[in-house]
Amino acid sequence: MKTYEKVIEKIIMISAVMSTISVALITVFIFQSGLPVLAEYGVLDFIFGTTWSPTNGSYGILPLIAGTLAVTLGALVIGIPTGIACAIFLSEILPKKWAKAFKSAIELLAGIPSVVYGFFGLVVIVPAIRNYVLPIYQIFDPDISATGFSILAGAVILAIMILPTIVSISENSITAVPREFKEASLALGANKMETIVKVLIPAASSGILSSIILGMGRAIGETMAVLLITGNMAKVPGSIMDPVATLTGTIAMEMGYASPTHQQALFAVGIILFVIIMLLNIIAQFSMRGLGGKTN
Amino acid sequence: METKLTTDINEIKFEIEKLNLYYGSFQALKEIDMTIYGNKITALIGPSGCGKSTFLRTLNRMNDLIQGVTIDGTIQFDEQDIYGTGYDIIELRKKVGMVFQKPNPFPKTIYENVVYGPKIHGEKDRSKLDHIVERTLKEVALWEEVKDRLHKPALGLSGGQQQRLCIARCLAVEPEVILMDEPTSALDPVATSKIEGLLEELAEKYTIVIVTHNMQQAGRVSDFTSFFLNGKVIETDKTEVIFSNPANKKTEDYITGRFG
Ligand SMILES: Nc1ncnc2c1ncn2[C@@H]1O[C@H](COP(=O)(O)OP(=O)(O)O)[C@@H](O)[C@H]1O
Ligand SMILES: [Mg+2]
Numbered sequence: 001m002k003t004y005e006k007v008i009e010k011i012i013m014i015s016a017v018m019s020t021i022s023v024a025l026i027t028v029f030i031f032q033s034g035l036p037v038l039a040e041y042g043v044l045d046f047i048f049g050t051t052w053s054p055t056n057g058s059y060g061i062l063p064l065i066a067g068t069l070a071v072t073l074g075a076l077v078i079g080i081p082t083g084i085a086c087a088i089f090l091s092e093i094l095p096k097k098w099a100k101a102f103k104s105a106i107e108l109l110a111g112i113p114s115v116v117y118g119f120f121g122l123v124v125i126v127p128a129i130r131n132y133v134l135p136i137y138q139i140f141d142p143d144i145s146a147t148g149f150s151i152l153a154g155a156v157i158l159a160i161m162i163l164p165t166i167v168s169i170s171e172n173s174i175t176a177v178p179r180e181f182k183e184a185s186l187a188l189g190a191n192k193m194e195t196i197v198k199v200l201i202p203a204a205s206s207g208i209l210s211s212i213i214l215g216m217g218r219a220i221g222e223t224m225a226v227l228l229i230t231g232n233m234a235k236v237p238g239s240i241m242d243p244v245a246t247l248t249g250t251i252a253m254e255m256g257y258a259s260p261t262h263q264q265a266l267f268a269v270g271i272i273l274f275v276i277i278m279l280l281n282i283i284a285q286f287s288m289r290g291l292g293g294k295t296n
Numbered sequence: 297m298e299t300k301l302t303t304d305i306n307e308i309k310f311e312i313e314k315l316n317l318y319y320g321s322f323q324a325l326k327e328i329d330m331t332i333y334g335n336k337i338t339a340l341i342g343p344s345g346c347g348k349s350t351f352l353r354t355l356n357r358m359n360d361l362i363q364g365v366t367i368d369g370t371i372q373f374d375e376q377d378i379y380g381t382g383y384d385i386i387e388l389r390k391k392v393g394m395v396f397q398k399p400n401p402f403p404k405t406i407y408e409n410v411v412y413g414p415k416i417h418g419e420k421d422r423s424k425l426d427h428i429v430e431r432t433l434k435e436v437a438l439w440e441e442v443k444d445r446l447h448k449p450a451l452g453l454s455g456g457q458q459q460r461l462c463i464a465r466c467l468a469v470e471p472e473v474i475l476m477d478e479p480t481s482a483l484d485p486v487a488t489s490k491i492e493g494l495l496e497e498l499a500e501k502y503t504i505v506i507v508t509h510n511m512q513q514a515g516r517v518s519d520f521t522s523f524f525l526n527g528k529v530i531e532t533d534k535t536e537v538i539f540s541n542p543a544n545k546k547t548e549d550y551i552t553g554r555f556g
Contacts, residue, residue: 180400184462187358187396188413188469189389198416203403 030274034267046268052234052245054254054262061269063234067151067244070237071226072219074155075162079219080212082159083166084201087208090167091174092196103171110164118228121157126229129153129241137241146241149231155240157225162215169214173207174200206287213284217277223248247273307334309473309503310355315369317350317359324350326527328369332520334472337495337504339514339535342524342550348507349397351524352475355505356392357385374472390417393471397478399458401450401465406442409450409461413469432464436494456487463494467502474498476506480513492517511551515539523547 038046041059049060086106090099130148137144177200185195201208223246231243232253245253251266251273258266310332317325324347332338340348353359354371357378371378378388390413401409410432411425419425429446433439438460442453450461459479466474480488495517498504508514514521515535522532523544531544542548 178400180396180398181402183358183361183394183396184400184402184465185412186361187356187389187394188416188465189386190413190416191386194416198412199402 027274030267030270033264034269034271037261037264038268038271041265041268046265047272050236052250054258054265057261059265059268061247061272063236064245064247064250064269065272066236067230067234068220068246068248070151070240070244071154071158071230071246072216074151074240075158075219076212076216078155078159079162079166079215083163083211083215084170084208086163086167087170087174088196088201091171092192092200103168106164106167108164109160114161114222114225115228117157117161118225121153121225121229125153125156126150134241137239144239144241147231147243149229149243150241151230151237151244152240154226154230154244154246157229158219158222161222161225162218165215165218166211169211170204170208173204173211176207177203209287210284213280213287217280217284220273220276220280221248223252227252308332309334309373311370311372311375313370313372315351315354315371316367317347317354318366319362320364324527325354328529330522330529330532332473332503332505334503335499335501336519337499337506337517338520338522339518340505340507340522340524341509341511341514342530344509346524347527348524349477352477352505352507353394355473355475356389356394358394360385390469391471392473392475393466393469395459395462395466395474395476395479398482399455399462401453401458401461403449403451405447406450406453406461407446409465410468412465417469428468432467433461435467435498436460436464437490438464454487456483456490459483459487459491460494463491463498467498471502473503473505476504478507478509481509488513511553523550525550 037059046059046061047065048062049058050062051058051060052063090103094102126148128148129150129152130146133152134144134146134148137146181199181203182195185199186192190198226246227249230246230249232245232249233243234245234250235242237244247269251269254262255266308331310330312328312330312332315325315328316323328351340352342348350359354367355373355378359365359367367379373388373392376383402412404412407429410429411419414425414428419428430439430443433442438457441457442461445452450458453461459482463474463479480491483491492513495504495506499519506514506518518535520532521535521538523530523538523542523546525546531538531542531547533543538547539551542551
């Protein structure tokens, strides 16, 4: 019994050490590969340069950052209201037994491979934007031309992809709000909607905020789906109908044929992504703890 | 079992007749008849699980929130049947406020807790809201303690302060009746006596119905006492009668601590 436990303990310890070491090695490798180019080219020139043209030796990733931000923000604009509304519906309006079924269905969305989302976007969203959204745009701006591969397409698909994260975490935190708060509000003559908006959501705000930040992290990191439908044009966009290239998409597209310097530049893009995602995770942790502390 | 009360009271707030309440198939309240008089304190006593909370929550229709509850009989509030079709629950809950067993201030500031009700009911004028905060906090004797920290989180207050804040929050919507479900059971003796002291003053303006498991408390604060047992009202009378000369043997046994 004693030895058996010791063996298990050792195995668990080895796994923990291994995974920590892998993460550390990957981090070291990325930084080692990307830092020389950052140093040579200058961090500011790299981040704020407006031309990404590796064949000409211009490594300005501002268009890629803009592309990523535009698609991500678009996804959040669509995904946050939808996700929170959905969470409220599941936790407060739908009867319990139905809510369970719906919740697992939404969580299932998280299990679909992202290339499938991309493919769906390619055959459904992109043509839909070309055929239905573009004509509306043309009323205001007759000269606009667009293929449908766009920020909008990316935003729509990403919004669907981050929905499970936002819905399930928000739903959990709304459900976790003590019943006493709800009763207090209703007993003061508030109706259901007022209680949801003025008491439940504020009390669950830390969880909701974390869900948004985690969803955002997922949106920024997403590669395949976005790659297929945003048009991959490394240009600072002017409207949501414009094609863009994202940080992740560019790495995936160009790594295969990149020259050594180009390859280092792509690693440097990786560093930027790494830092962004790290920051988001830290913020998410803080928002969970910081706000959570206040409610206790 | 109903004792006719010969008193000088004229105003009747609640008239309850043949009230039955079922949680699914379990009957929690059986044929309850009771009269609750205005500007008096009515205490509900009885062993735990006998239906005091359930009864209290029928008076502001809080049981509506629980799935599977069915009710029959009538409850008249100011001569209107509150379970009648078309009766406005929001209006009812504005007039019949509630203070819960566990202090439950919202995770907001002290100020925001008090103005929650008035704001919901459409009061936007900042100076009026300020006024409401000062008035109600003074009514619950909390003003001096918190006037310098109105915009600090309410959850930073002590348990007793939180409970007085909850009473203030309830007063802010200017109710006629305040229902209290064991409001001091989570508090220490000092906080308890503060709230008990408060009750007397509040009774000048409001009608109070208070559930208590503490017999001395019922004796100290209430004008009327109603003894519940197994979902039934055994006896309702003036408090001094219940405590000195109850009509029913079971009441006497309970009062003298022979069971419960
Ligand atoms: N939500 C509920 N569902 C089912 N039974 C309940 C519920 N609430 C209370 N009861 C039952 O109703 C009876 C009366 O409860 P309650 O009114 O809380 O008693 P008291 O406040 O006098 O202690 C108890 O037997 C209790 O188990
Ligand atoms: Mg109770």
